[in-house]
Amino acid sequence: MSDNRTGTAGGRAATLSDVAKIAGVSLATASKAINGRGEVAAATRQRVLEAAKKISFTPNELARSLINGRTGTVGLLTSDLEGRFVIPILMGAEDAFGAGQVNVFLCDARGDAIREQHHLNALLTRRVDGIIVVGRSTDPRPSLGHNIPVPVVYAYAPSEDPTDVSITPDNRAGGRLAVEHLIACGRSKIAMISGEAVYAAAQDRAAGVMDALGDAGLELMGRPMFSEWSEHWGRDASAMLFRQFPDIDGVVAGSDQIARGVLDTMRDLGREVPHDVAVVSFDNWEILATNSRPELTSIDANLQQLGRMAATRIFDAIDGTAATRGVENLPGRLVIRGSTIARR
Amino acid sequence: MSDNRTGTAGGRAATLSDVAKIAGVSLATASKAINGRGEVAAATRQRVLEAAKKISFTPNELARSLINGRTGTVGLLTSDLEGRFVIPILMGAEDAFGAGQVNVFLCDARGDAIREQHHLNALLTRRVDGIIVVGRSTDPRPSLGHNIPVPVVYAYAPSEDPTDVSITPDNRAGGRLAVEHLIACGRSKIAMISGEAVYAAAQDRAAGVMDALGDAGLELMGRPMFSEWSEHWGRDASAMLFRQFPDIDGVVAGSDQIARGVLDTMRDLGREVPHDVAVVSFDNWEILATNSRPELTSIDANLQQLGRMAATRIFDAIDGTAATRGVENLPGRLVIRGSTIARR
DNA sequence: TAGCCTGCCGAAAGGGGTTTCGAAGCTTTC
DNA sequence: GAAAGCTTCGAAACCCCTTTCGGCAGGCTA
Numbered sequence A, B: 001m002s003d004n005r006t007g008t009a010g011g012r013a014a015t016l017s018d019v020a021k022i023a024g025v026s027l028a029t030a031s032k033a034i035n036g037r038g039e040v041a042a043a044t045r046q047r048v049l050e051a052a053k054k055i056s057f058t059p060n061e062l063a064r065s066l067i068n069g070r071t072g073t074v075g076l077l078t079s080d081l082e083g084r085f086v087i088p089i090l091m092g093a094e095d096a097f098g099a100g101q102v103n104v105f106l107c108d109a110r111g112d113a114i115r116e117q118h119h120l121n122a123l124l125t126r127r128v129d130g131i132i133v134v135g136r137s138t139d140p141r142p143s144l145g146h147n148i149p150v151p152v153v154y155a156y157a158p159s160e161d162p163t164d165v166s167i168t169p170d171n172r173a174g175g176r177l178a179v180e181h182l183i184a185c186g187r188s189k190i191a192m193i194s195g196e197a198v199y200a201a202a203q204d205r206a207a208g209v210m211d212a213l214g215d216a217g218l219e220l221m222g223r224p225m226f227s228e229w230s231e232h233w234g235r236d237a238s239a240m241l242f243r244q245f246p247d248i249d250g251v252v253a254g255s256d257q258i259a260r261g262v263l264d265t266m267r268d269l270g271r272e273v274p275h276d277v278a279v280v281s282f283d284n285w286e287i288l289a290t291n292s293r294p295e296l297t298s299i300d301a302n303l304q305q306l307g308r309m310a311a312t313r314i315f316d317a318i319d320g321t322a323a324t325r326g327v328e329n330l331p332g333r334l335v336i337r338g339s340t341i342a343r344r
Numbered sequence C: 001t002a003g004c005c006t007g008c009c010g011a012a013a014g015g016g017g018t019t020t021c022g023a024a025g026c027t028t029t030c
Numbered sequence D: 001g002a003a004a005g006c007t008t009c010g011a012a013a014c015c016c017c018t019t020t021c022g023g024c025a026g027g028c029t030a
Helices: A016-023 A027-035 A042-054 A061-068 A086-097 A113-125 A171-184 A200-215 A231-244 A256-269 A303-319 B016-023 B027-035 B042-054 B061-068 B086-097 B113-125 B171-184 B200-215 B231-244 B256-269 B303-319
Strands: A073-078 A103-108 A130-134 A152-155 A165-169 A190-194 A250-253 A278-282 A297-300 A326-330 A333-335 B073-078 B103-108 B130-134 B152-155 B165-169 B190-194 B250-253 B278-282 B297-300 B326-330 B333-335
Touching: A016 A027, A016 A042, A027 A042, A061 B061, A073 A086, A073 A113, A086 A103, A086 A130, A086 A303, A086 B086, A086 B103, A103 A113, A103 B086, A103 B113, A113 B103, A130 A303, A152 A303, A165 A303, A171 A190, A171 A200, A171 A250, A171 A278, A171 A297, A171 A333, A190 A200, A190 A231, A190 A256, A231 A250, A231 A256, A250 A256, A256 A278, A303 A326, B016 B027, B016 B042, B027 B042, B073 B086, B073 B113, B086 B103, B086 B130, B086 B303, B103 B113, B130 B303, B152 B303, B165 B303, B171 B190, B171 B200, B171 B250, B171 B278, B171 B297, B171 B333, B190 B200, B190 B231, B190 B256, B231 B250, B231 B256, B250 B256, B256 B278, B303 B326
Parallel strands: A073 A103, A073 A130, A130 A152, A152 A165, A165 A326, A190 A250, A250 A278, A278 A297, B073 B103, B073 B130, B130 B152, B152 B165, B165 B326, B190 B250, B250 B278, B278 B297
Antiparallel strands: A103 B103, A297 A333, B297 B333
16 A cells, blocks of 8 residues: 555656646646757756656656557567567567667467457557567468558468468578578488478478479479478488488478487488488577587578568558558578588 | 558547447546446446447547556566567466456567666556566576666566565476486486586576485485586586496486487487486476477476466555565476386 | 847647546435 | 435546647847
8 A cells, every 4th residue: 555666756656747847837848848849948948857857757658649649569469379480570570660669569369369359459459559460380370350440460470361461481482492502512312301281381391392403403302291390200201211212312301390300310320411411491490400410501581580571561551651462471591500511 | 641541430549539429428428338337327328338339449548547547568578588488477477467458568678788778768658567577597687776666576587686576486496306306216326417507597406406315315426517508518418427427327407408418418328218317307398308209307497387476476566465575486397208207 | 119020938728538526307205 | 395315417627748829028120
């Protein structure tokens, strides 16, 4: 009950009228002095600023938002339980918005549509200026619909609705990148081990791999192998693969986890990486990629840039700039490590 | 410029006075009807609710907050770049607050004190009801100070100031837990490989290990080994250790990463896990713990519960309930997998 | 000296909602 | 039929700040 929460000036937070009273000016003048707007004499402004500092006045952003119709907040609606995609995206968005200018509400829907709707409503009553929806895979997800009074951008997982604004990694280009790198490393007998076939990411990456092989006049060793995004599968699949095609000299793994399984099996089989077999994978998840031996060459999805772009799209929409509707594919970048090129 | 952002009712969002006008009542009555407060005739209430639904009215939370002094928002100020700690904590906090009741501003300070101060100010002008500070290690961190008008709780990394409210994992108890489990598995020649010695987590876990060994009348094989939180170190350290003490039958690893390195070396040395050597580690980072062979027995820090507790503390402070100041240690829980007990 | 700018300042009207308190209108009760 | 008691509603103040616009000095010109 005792109001001892407030550290400095006992009681509630300082308000503009407090400042005005101390400075001996009107509310209006105080406001103008602090915001540097309107015609205020230098001396008066000085007096107001001193008063404000004295009682450590902080303008109430709520009241401000109420007036100018913008809150300077954005909602990040995610179903990415691990935080693996959402954190880089959040950081990118913060960067683009400018630190401190915009704050982000992070809401985890946990893959539950009802909870998502709940959070969406909460965000809207909070009058966020925009919403970024982050999925946990690159498969298209249902649209939130168009009767939302603020701009919405879908990141990572695109919206099923082509009239929404979506930004997603270009996995097909990534697949090309992987194969082109292997070829540049002198490999020609290339296999692919990927994750669950129902994932768009698995299909797109495989398609990119096939594209690049075709362009180079090469053929994949066997077929792309799909099962699950795990080390176990990486181990098992590579064992099977090498039994059938012992002369494979390059492997594209659908994820860093799968690649680690491949490395394991290579060791068991006595094949040296990268000398005998080069391995390139996807995601560039540092914890996995830089702790293996050798470290993994991996294709980074540029998630932070994805976040920046999403934020930019939100801005454009707020400012009324014509948004580029549809799905935009963001190319990844190859991060070369020891699994394709011997180091030291 | 064209105001086509708003999906439904063209123009701006519906306001309470719109509702009142349609229902043919005053603003005050409309408010009372919608919030179920005050004396409103059933028929009138019905009329208001229908009007509200008709124009899909959503109360402006900003205006509400302005009045009752509470925003229903909380700031999560973190330096956890990976999002490994912060995401479970966020989820726990959301749970405790009740989904949709409270929204969380997530701010990443990126380990930069200036950026942190920046974000802190932003949160305060946004009038958050409380702040949770999440560190990236369990080492005490500088306090934000006491001249903050809202309650602050430090999670994961405690505050250096004992008069702050902090909640941190009980790593010492975790160390005990690890050793007690190994002993229960019939092991007696136990070694410890941990991360950087400057980390409180490394020291605390080692202390717990020594405690438990002492209680059981056992001695550690060699000394606790400190270097870095990596698989590399786990590999190297265990190789050294087993050269010196070939009869080690249990290893406590300071992290799942280190444990994975240990498993690697065990395989190289032809030691079977868990038959010859049992391994228990810390963090229970699923991606690492469940993808190794065998899977890792690991001590989970209960981060989600940590988040829930932090949220509860915030609530208590808001409600004026006497907060339990000081550092509270939250025990972890043992998650048993194949690295200590053979499965199937 | 009168008239006219010009430069500062403040009263007031919001923005969207909540809450108090008084005023109706209606039904009882004597 | 009048007084009293309910219920129901609305006017107005308030939360904190921004912004418009009118007013008041003071300095300048004629």
